[in-house]
Amino acid sequence: xxxxxxxxxxxxxxxxxxxxxxxxxxxxxxxxxxxxxxxxxxxxxxxxxxxxxxxxxxxxxxxxxxxxxxxxxxxxxxxxxxxxxxxxxxxxxxxxxxxxxxxxxxxxxxxxxxxxxxxxxxxxxxxxxxxxxxxxxxxxxxxxxxxxxxxxxxxxxxxxxxxxxxxxxxxxxxxxxxxxxxxxxxxx
Numbered sequence: 001x002x003x004x005x006x007x008x009x010x011x012x013x014x015x016x017x018x019x020x021x022x023x024x025x026x027x028x029x030x031x032x033x034x035x036x037x038x039x040x041x042x043x044x045x046x047x048x049x050x051x052x053x054x055x056x057x058x059x060x061x062x063x064x065x066x067x068x069x070x071x072x073x074x075x076x077x078x079x080x081x082x083x084x085x086x087x088x089x090x091x092x093x094x095x096x097x098x099x100x101x102x103x104x105x106x107x108x109x110x111x112x113x114x115x116x117x118x119x120x121x122x123x124x125x126x127x128x129x130x131x132x133x134x135x136x137x138x139x140x141x142x143x144x145x146x147x148x149x150x151x152x153x154x155x156x157x158x159x160x161x162x163x164x165x166x167x168x169x170x171x172x173x174x175x176x177x178x179x180x181x182x183x184x185x186x187x188x
Contacts, residue, residue, distance in 0.1 A: 022073055025061055026176050028183045029054070030078040036187060037083060039176060045074045054079050058182060075182045090164055092131055100164045101136035107155050108141050116142045120161065121149060131163040 023043035031037045046064065048054035050071070058076035090096050097117060104111045106118075118137035121127030124147060135157065137145070145153040172187070 022061060023064065025073065025075070027074050028076045028186060030057070030076065030186055032079055032082040034078065034186060036183075037079070037085075039172070042073050042075075045077045046071055048079075049074060049077060057186075076186060092129070092134070096164070097134055098136050100131075100161075101159075104136060104158070105138040105141050106135040106158050106161070107137055107145065107150070109158055110138050112138055114139060118142050118145060120157070122147045125149075132161050135161045 023041060023046065025042045026039050027042050027045040028036060029038040029040055029045070042061070045054065045056075049056050054077040056072065056074040056076075057078050059072040059074055061073040061075055064071045064073055094117060098115055102111070103113065103115065105115065115136045116139055118135050118141075119127045119129070120133050120135060123129065127133050141155065145155055150157055172183070
């Protein structure tokens with residue numbers, strides 16, 4: 001499934017994307033046990049369903065008409081065999097912190113893509129770069145807090161930072177969040 005990260009940012013599921021075709025829409029790929037595995041393009045999903053390598057669970061976008069047949073365009077497919085995935089421990093990175101904090105500033109609660117990392121206990125005061133000391137912050141809150149602790153800056157954390165549980169191996173990239181309603185019942 002090589003068509004994972006190369007998708008267009010689409011305007012909506014019910015209309016043809018700008019500069020693309022309905023076959024460019026994202027499709028959620030599930031393992032045999034209904035666990036989310038991947039996101040691929042509708043074109044790839046149609047090929048897998050047509051060849052009998054996957055079954056279509058949801059059709060919410062429409063149909064592709066050919067000279068010989070009409071094919072429903074899937075939004076969710078399931079593989080008939082189990083794909084074993086290794087247990088991967090999450091690494092501390094900007095993206096993983098933003099995912100853990102749900103792309104939300106941990107001081108004011110603003111949900112934005114323009115986030116920075118903030119060390120709760122500043123590094124120059126001995127604060128470490130660990131899961132328990134790093135949070136997402138909007139630029140305004142990060143400037144306001146500056147090199148102080150939240151107590152000194154009179155700012156309160158929404159949630160205490162902690163190492164994320166490794167039980168959620170699949171994450172929907174932010175650009176596909178608008179398709180979450182179609183996929184919601186398949187996500188844990």
